Amino acid sequence: MIDMIEKEDPVISEEEAAQYDRQIRLWGLDAQKRLRGSRVLLAGVGGLGAEVAKNLILAGVKGLTLLDHEQVSEDSCRAQFLVPVTAQGQNRAQASLERAQNLNPMVEVHADPGRIEDKPDDFFLQFDAVCLTGCSRDLMVRVDQLCSKHNIKVFCGDVHGYYGYMFCNLGPEHNYVEEKPKVVKPPADSNDGPEAKKAKIDPNETTMVKKTTSFCTLKEALEVDWTSEKAKAGLKRTPVDYFLLHASQLSFLSFCLFLLFPALPLSFYSVFYPSTVLLKFHTDKGRDPDPKSFPEDSQLLRQIRDDVLEALALSADLLNDDFISYCFSEMSPVCAVVGGVLGQEVVKALSQRDPPHRNFFFFDARKGNGVVDYFGPN
Amino acid sequence: MVQLVGSLRRELAESLSTCKVLVVGAGGIGCELLKNLVLTGFKNIEVIDLDTIDVSNLNRQFLFQKKHVGKSKAQVAKESALQFCPSANITAYHDSIMNPDYNVEFFRKFMLVMNALDNRAARNHVNRMCLAADIPLIESGTAGYLGQVTVIKKGMTECYECQPKPTQKTFPGCTIRNTPSEPIHCIVWAKYLFNQLFGEEDADQEVSPDTADPEAAWNPEDTAARATASEKDGDIKRVSTKEWARSTGYDSVKLFNKLFKDDIMYLLTMDKLWKKRKAPIPLDWQQLENMRPQEESPASGLKDQQVLGVWGYCQLFQHSVETLRLQLQEKGEGSELVWDKDDPPAMDFVTAAANLRMHIFSMNMKSRFDVKSMAGNIIPAIATTNAVIAGLIVLEGLKILSGELESCRTIFLNKCPNLRKKLLVPCILDPPSANCYVCASKPEVTVKLNVQKTTVLSLQDRILKERFGMVAPDVQIEDGKGTILISSEEGETEGKVLLGFLSILQGIFLQEQEKHSDEELERDVEFEVVGEAPDKAPPPQNNQEEVNSITNGNKDSAQPSTSSKGEHHCSFCVHKQKHEELLGSIVEKVPTPLASGAIVASVKHSLQTFFVA
Numbered sequence: 001m002i003d004m005i006e007k008e009d010p011v012i013s014e015e016e017a018a019q020y021d022r023q024i025r026l027w028g029l030d031a032q033k034r035l036r037g038s039r040v041l042l043a044g045v046g047g048l049g050a051e052v053a054k055n056l057i058l059a060g061v062k063g064l065t066l067l068d069h070e071q072v073s074e075d076s077c078r079a080q081f082l083v084p085v086t087a088q089g090q091n092r093a094q095a096s097l098e099r100a101q102n103l104n105p106m107v108e109v110h111a112d113p114g115r116i117e118d119k120p121d122d123f124f125l126q127f128d129a130v131c132l133t134g135c136s137r138d139l140m141v142r143v144d145q146l147c148s149k150h151n152i153k154v155f156c157g158d159v160h161g162y163y164g165y166m167f168c169n170l171g172p173e174h175n176y177v178e179e180k181p182k183v184v185k186p187p188a189d190s191n192d193g194p195e196a197k198k199a200k201i202d203p204n205e206t207t208m209v210k211k212t213t214s215f216c217t218l219k220e221a222l223e224v225d226w227t228s229e230k231a232k233a234g235l236k237r238t239p240v241d242y243f244l245l246h247a248s249q250l251s252f253l254s255f256c257l258f259l260l261f262p263a264l265p266l267s268f269y270s271v272f273y274p275s276t277v278l279l280k281f282h283t284d285k286g287r288d289p290d291p292k293s294f295p296e297d298s299q300l301l302r303q304i305r306d307d308v309l310e311a312l313a314l315s316a317d318l319l320n321d322d323f324i325s326y327c328f329s330e331m332s333p334v335c336a337v338v339g340g341v342l343g344q345e346v347v348k349a350l351s352q353r354d355p356p357h358r359n360f361f362f363f364d365a366r367k368g369n370g371v372v373d374y375f376g377p378n
Numbered sequence: 379m380v381q382l383v384g385s386l387r388r389e390l391a392e393s394l395s396t397c398k399v400l401v402v403g404a405g406g407i408g409c410e411l412l413k414n415l416v417l418t419g420f421k422n423i424e425v426i427d428l429d430t431i432d433v434s435n436l437n438r439q440f441l442f443q444k445k446h447v448g449k450s451k452a453q454v455a456k457e458s459a460l461q462f463c464p465s466a467n468i469t470a471y472h473d474s475i476m477n478p479d480y481n482v483e484f485f486r487k488f489m490l491v492m493n494a495l496d497n498r499a500a501r502n503h504v505n506r507m508c509l510a511a512d513i514p515l516i517e518s519g520t521a522g523y524l525g526q527v528t529v530i531k532k533g534m535t536e537c538y539e540c541q542p543k544p545t546q547k548t549f550p551g552c553t554i555r556n557t558p559s560e561p562i563h564c565i566v567w568a569k570y571l572f573n574q575l576f577g578e579e580d581a582d583q584e585v586s587p588d589t590a591d592p593e594a595a596w597n598p599e600d601t602a603a604r605a606t607a608s609e610k611d612g613d614i615k616r617v618s619t620k621e622w623a624r625s626t627g628y629d630s631v632k633l634f635n636k637l638f639k640d641d642i643m644y645l646l647t648m649d650k651l652w653k654k655r656k657a658p659i660p661l662d663w664q665q666l667e668n669m670r671p672q673e674e675s676p677a678s679g680l681k682d683q684q685v686l687g688v689w690g691y692c693q694l695f696q697h698s699v700e701t702l703r704l705q706l707q708e709k710g711e712g713s714e715l716v717w718d719k720d721d722p723p724a725m726d727f728v729t730a731a732a733n734l735r736m737h738i739f740s741m742n743m744k745s746r747f748d749v750k751s752m753a754g755n756i757i758p759a760i761a762t763t764n765a766v767i768a769g770l771i772v773l774e775g776l777k778i779l780s781g782e783l784e785s786c787r788t789i790f791l792n793k794c795p796n797l798r799k800k801l802l803v804p805c806i807l808d809p810p811s812a813n814c815y816v817c818a819s820k821p822e823v824t825v826k827l828n829v830q831k832t833t834v835l836s837l838q839d840r841i842l843k844e845r846f847g848m849v850a851p852d853v854q855i856e857d858g859k860g861t862i863l864i865s866s867e868e869g870e871t872e873g874k875v876l877l878g879f880l881s882i883l884q885g886i887f888l889q890e891q892e893k894h895s896d897e898e899l900e901r902d903v904e905f906e907v908v909g910e911a912p913d914k915a916p917p918p919q920n921n922q923e924e925v926n927s928i929t930n931g932n933k934d935s936a937q938p939s940t941s942s943k944g945e946h947h948c949s950f951c952v953h954k955q956k957h958e959e960l961l962g963s964i965v966e967k968v969p970t971p972l973a974s975g976a977i978v979a980s981v982k983h984s985l986q987t988f989f990v991a
Binding site: 205355373 | 410413414416417418419433434436437438440443444461462463464522523680682683742747751756758759760761762763764765766768769770771772773776785787789791793794795799800801802803804
């Protein structure tokens with residue numbers, strides 16, 4: 001889809017050249033042109049969504065649609081910077097529109113106050129990439145499935161207190177280029193002949209290498225066989241102090257439980273394990289842990305933790321009390337980190353330049369760890 | 379029972395709303411940082427930046443819009459950030475942090491200082507101020523996709539200067555003047571040429587063939603002979619390039635033929651140079667004009683990214699020389715131009731001259747876009763890298779304010795995940811270096827110098843100020859009488875006196891000299907700092923990654939990005955595979971910058987050690 005839209009408009013204007021100069025020097029003019037031809041849907045304009053919106057608008061995509069049915073709450077102003085403090089009660093996407101547009105007048109920014117669940121299938125087809133923040137698993141799986149069929153790049157992400165993650169599905173065949181330094185071959189004749197040697201080739205010259213990589217769907221990423229003994233053994237080997245949160249999303253519970261058992265690398269284990277607890281919380285209470293109800297919520301979280309651990313026949317020490325207090329709401333700096341990585345992945349995918357992170361990124365702000373890992377069929 | 383406010387514990391949230399923090403720099407990292415601070419709940423923020431907004435900032439410095447171009451970064455950043463939280467208390471300073479007004483007392487107001495800088499001079503300065511005031515400092519840097527954050531706390535961690543940072547790459551004179559092999563050599567030559575013709579003439583920036591090139595001599599004795607001969611030789615040495623150019627009325631064709639034909643032909647006579655290298659091919663204006671191609675239709679894409687043909691650069695050369703000549707004329711008698719990458723004729727001139735030289739030396743010519751990157755030391759920059767780093771800065775800040783210094787880390791942002799799948803790599807902070815002359819409790823440095831040749835003034839200017847970055851040093855002799863050798867007060871120092879003449883010192887110095895009598899200073903070397911290896915990259919750190927500091931500043935000076943000295947960016951970060959790439963864009967050496975007077979206290983102590991036997 002990107003290739004089709006692309007360069008009917010080959011010339012970049014002087015205005016764009018001046019404004020995008022510092023990034024054109026990084027990723028090149030071709031990449032910038034592709035960005036310029038891309039339309040993106042961003043669902044969810046909370047803390048994480050606002051960061052992604054800013055990053056994509058500054059990068060110079062053709063269009064960005066902000067989709068959010070939520071209303072601006074008191075917390076919203078603390079969580080994100082696109083919504084004016086006076087906008088309480090307004091629709092979050094619409095309230096964010098003005099500042100978002102001012103970030104870069106050359107991008108077409110739209111606000112849609114609708115519910116993503118209500119959108120018909122063909123709504124998504126106008127986009128080259130779809131980015132879902134703060135969405136439920138079922139919704140993400142549905143949208144991902146639909147978009148994959150039409151070669152639309154899919155991104156998901158969420159932030160919960162000090163933890164955050166992103167996922168991407170760039171399709172079964174994602175093509176991109178990578179810049180590699182040109183190999184300088186030594187002269188065949190190494191003796192001093194009557195003819196002087198050639199001048200040294202410019203060591204700064206590089207060459208673009210074409211590559212392809214494949215991604216699985218979110219559904220596939222969630223389906224893992226965890227019944228093996230190998231999986232259980234893997235769990236015991238994992239150092240306990242490495243915990244990252246995945247997402248507090250309803251029905252990621254099953255995902256997480258499945259993921260606990262195969263012989264997984266650290267990140268895998270660490271990311272999903274705590275989220276099991278949060279997910280169960282969400283299932284039980286129908287909402288995320290809320291700072292305002294901290295005492296009761298943390299009590300329940302602790303209880304769930306103990307239950308889950310017992311069910312998995314693991315020691316209760318694995319998940320300590322500190323974790324409890326670090327899971328509440330969206331923290332601006334954590335949104336900035338996850339939004340930065342997610343935003344750059346969208347840019348890379350749209351510009352088809354540089355290897356994408358495959359296929360999850362997890363961030364633990366307590367430890368400062370940011371890990372990329374792959375989950376899905378081999 | 380822990381109480382939460384938003385995501386933060388109550389105590390932390392309270393401390394955020396009362397403490398004062400300082401943000402140094404309101405550019406790429408600074409804008410993102412201000413936003414994060416305000417949203418996280420910091421209520422009292424001061425921000426300082428000497429720069430004004432440029433259109434090229436707008437792809438990432440999101441607190442600025444097109445309508446703000448030309449205005450103060452600190453001021454506009456403050457106004458934009460206040461919109462996110464009108465109740466925040468933000469003070470903006472459109473000023474240099476190195477202004478003596480921002481003394482130790484100023485720094486002591488803050489609980490935390492966060493750097494968002496792009497040059498080494500300012501970083502060194504803030505480092506020293508924070509050490510002097512004993513305030514924690516969060517240091518950071520970005521370049522392209524890479525970034526780094528670290529925490530500096532006196533007595534607990536390394537300071538910014540504990541590990542020597544590699545100095546800017548310089549090229550030997552004969553490479554620039556005789557045997558360039560890479561485009562960067564030609565670009566440096568072109569910048570030198572600009573100065574020789576239109577700017578401040580510098581003896582270290584000669585452009586004419588170097589007859590004293592040791593490589594050119596078949597016999598070692600030849601080199602000395604050539605050197606002497608060239609001093610007596612007519613045109614090349616006796617008349618300065620500027621004088622010669624002026625005498626021809628800055629005739630571009632005459633200039634062209636001298637630089638790109640006559641001088642090249644002279645180089646060809648130094649045949650030993652071309653034994654193993656491809657010899658340069660001189661250009662002739664008339665020939666090129668006769669052979670010039672028909673008019674070509676303009677290609678698509680950015681004009682700046684086109685690579686012209688040789689005749690195209692001949693014309694560009696001619697045109698820019700003419701424009702610059704007029705500029706010079708307009709400025710008046712005895713005036714000089716300063717090269718600025720954003721001044722079109724200056725940039726055109728360097729593009730043309732560098733490309734002509736590249737062509738002569740059989741190198742592929744470069745577009746104006748590429749030449750500008752190299753000549754202007756431009757480091758590419760994007761919003762996302764800065765966003766990540768700024769987020770990490772605040773997270774480290776929260777740890778500090780919670781009293782959890784031991785959980786602070788240096789964190790590296792990679793372009794790709796490492797072998798352990800990490801994109802963000804946290805590393806334990808290193809303790810201070812025992813020999814650091816900035817932060818060690820007894821900072822000490824040994825300097826070898828010839829007391830018979832070194833005056834007090836040069837001790838002050840060349841060694842203390844230039845080499846060690848002191849602004850207003852006071853020097854005492856440890857002779858029991860506290861005799862003052864150098865005073866920062868004007869008029870009190872006997873600058874011209876040779877150190878050896880001061881009989882008080884004689885005895886002590888002689889002792890010093892005796893110690894080092896076996897090791898002569900190299901010829902022409904004024905002084906030598908013993909025991910330091912500023913050009914070596916620091917050793918690998920505790921983590922698995924090998925860490926090398928790269929560009930802590932393309933320019934060591936602290937001129938604003940919009941000034942004519944050229945852009946300076948920096949990342950004090952470290953990614954081995956990128957190390958070479960970024961270094962490739964470094965052009966010239968700039969003298970070590972001036973730092974704060976606050977360091978004087980510890981320096982005084984160190985200086986005394988110079989004179990103790």
